[in-house]
Amino acid sequence: MKVRLPVLGALCLAFALTGCATRTQMPFQNDADRLTEKSKPVFLMTATIKNAYRTSFQPKLLVVNVEKPEAKEAADRLNFVMDDKARNETGTAESGNTYLLRLELEPGHYEIRGLTSLVSSFPINGFFFAPMHSPLESKEPGVFYLGHVAATVRERQGEEFKAGPSLPLLDQAVAGASGGTFEIEITDQFATDEAVFRSKFPPLADAKITKAILPGFDRAKAQKWWEAH
Secondary structure, three states: OOOOHHHHHHHHHHHHHHOOOEEEOOOOOOOOOOOOOOOOOEEEEEEEEEEOOOOOOOOEEEEEEEEOOOOOOHHHEEEEEOOOOOEEEEEEOOOEEEEEEEEEOOOEEEEEEEEEEEEEEOOEEEEEEEEEEEEEEEOOOOEEEEEEEEEEEEEOOOOOOOOOOOOOHHHHHHHOOOOEEEEEEEEOOHHHHHHHHHHHOHHHOOOOEEEOOOOOOOHHHHHHHHHHO
16 A cells, blocks of 8 residues: 555654654453453553644544653563554544553653644645653552543643644644644543443453553653653
8 A cells, every 4th residue: 555755744744752662562452362360450541632722633543652661772672553443543633533542561660751743634634742741650550540541632831842743834734733732631541441442342241350550641840751752
């Protein structure tokens, strides 16, 4: 399948922002997969990305960016890519696009850096980055629920961090990435999300799922990171 040059350009912007990273598949793509006592810890999270600023351009999630502390090489940066089982993309201004995310991580300390997404509506291709900067520790084996992330683009005010880079100028402006910013809320929706994950992924049907809700979004931290990058 051929990819149009504007799309390739947007993807290059994604790599420029996140740096060299390791492309990582999410677990449970195969219904026959099984959890064992030796399985790596798995973290579940739902995310909804919506553009309330330029409603005709609803971003679709490409990757979840996860990093180890003081990341210096590709092995320290994990880009968890979307798969068909993750996607619930309505593309509507009312609902945006929702994803079922599964992060399998070796024991250690990490930071969920953010969510990289792309909107492609001919002839416009806009690139978005929703910052999270959420600390995460992977310890004992098990399945852990991190919460629901609602990332909504609104019009940017003053020097607030942008919802995406400024270039290419036309695409980013029209899509609302350079003129918008993200409002991000992390909430506990375990009562709803648990049932969805269990029904969608057979390996989770009888698994114990423990709540480990991420801390609330720190806008000042996100602003400082954006200004430094």
